[in-house]
Amino acid sequence: MDTSPAVAELAEDTTDEDALWLTAEEQRLWRAHLEVSRLLMYQLERELQPFGLATNDYTILVELSEAPEHRMRMTDLATATLQSKSRLSHQITRMETAGLVTREGCPGDRRGLYAVLTEQGWTTMREVAPHHVRGVREHFVDRLDGEQVAAMYAALAPIAEHLRGLRGRG
Incomplete structure (x- = not known):
């Protein structure tokens, strides 16, 4: 106890x-x-x-930059970023205003929408990513030796898998 x-x-x-x-x-x-x-x-x-970015903005840019054709259905993006559809919609509106993303309709699904990374969003991602990775390295990865990195991954991966399995359940 x-x-x-x-x-x-x-x-x-x-x-x-x-x-x-x-x-x-x-x-x-x-x-x-x-x-x-x-x-x-x-x-x-x-x-x-x-x-001019928040963590949620950067997460969305990462997801879109890694998606085929730099686009994702809004519902899939909400799931990937652990946001409600409503919250993601507001976030995408702000990012559209900044010129980072745009929304496009889904062919064959009048209600479905894609979030699409714009050229400005891709340029921003390419500019910011090296700085972000440098921060992750400086404040986290480089604080550990190789054995600690392997041990932390071994410890955290099953927890992440368990929690991913719980997503979408009531």
Whole structure:
């Protein structure tokens, strides 16, 4: 059981007999993960700001740049970026205004739309990607040696697979 007073008090107060409280080591790991995730995303977001981009913008640019013909159905893009269709629609509207993407109808599906990377979006992606990769390397990858990189991948890949499997479920 975690030795922090607040968690110990919660554990004593709970009526859920099946609650499996985290051990001190598990709690330490979980909190380190949360802190690293928040701090890393904060720093990477700061480094995208001079380009007029947020992390969500960059994620969309990456997805579209890697898609065949630099286009994706909006529903697939929402799934890939873990956004609701409504939120993605607002995001795409902002990115259209900036000239980074455009929407096109889907042949044979009057209701379907594609998000398409524009030439300006592709130019922006080619400009920003080296800076972003440099930040990922500086703030994350280069902090680990080869064994740590392999061990972290081995630890995280099954968790990602599990969570991907849960997407779309109620």
